Amino acid sequence: MMFWYGHDPSGWGWVAMSVGMVSFWALLVALGVLLFRALSGSAEPRATTGPEQRGPVAEQVLAERFARGEIEEDEYRRRLTVLRSGDGPQPSKR
Numbered sequence: 001m002m003f004w005y006g007h008d009p010s011g012w013g014w015v016a017m018s019v020g021m022v023s024f025w026a027l028l029v030a031l032g033v034l035l036f037r038a039l040s041g042s043a044e045p046r047a048t049t050g051p052e053q054r055g056p057v058a059e060q061v062l063a064e065r066f067a068r069g070e071i072e073e074d075e076y077r078r079r080l081t082v083l084r085s086g087d088g089p090q091p092s093k094r
Contacts, residue, residue, distance in 0.1 A: 058083050 059080065066076040 062079055065071050
């Protein structure tokens with residue numbers, strides 16, 4: 001019986017084991033979430049809200065409207081000039 005006396009973890013041993021176990025499971029869950037996000041992501045890049053995304057997309061929408069006949073050629077050219085000059089309406093910042 002004397003061999004086992006004093007070999008139990010002290011108060012700090014329990015704290016270290018608890019922190020270690022919580023850290024282990026948190027790391028495991030974080031890796032799982034990152035793996036899930038990496039594997040479930042779509043092939044298309046995510047849209048950004050910066051000005052580099054606004055220009056080409058707006059020009060593409062304008063070209064599609066012109067191709068469908070929704071706007072005339074003079075209106076298409078006028079709007080395209082405004083888009084390329086950067087004087088168009090700016091997106092609102094929230």
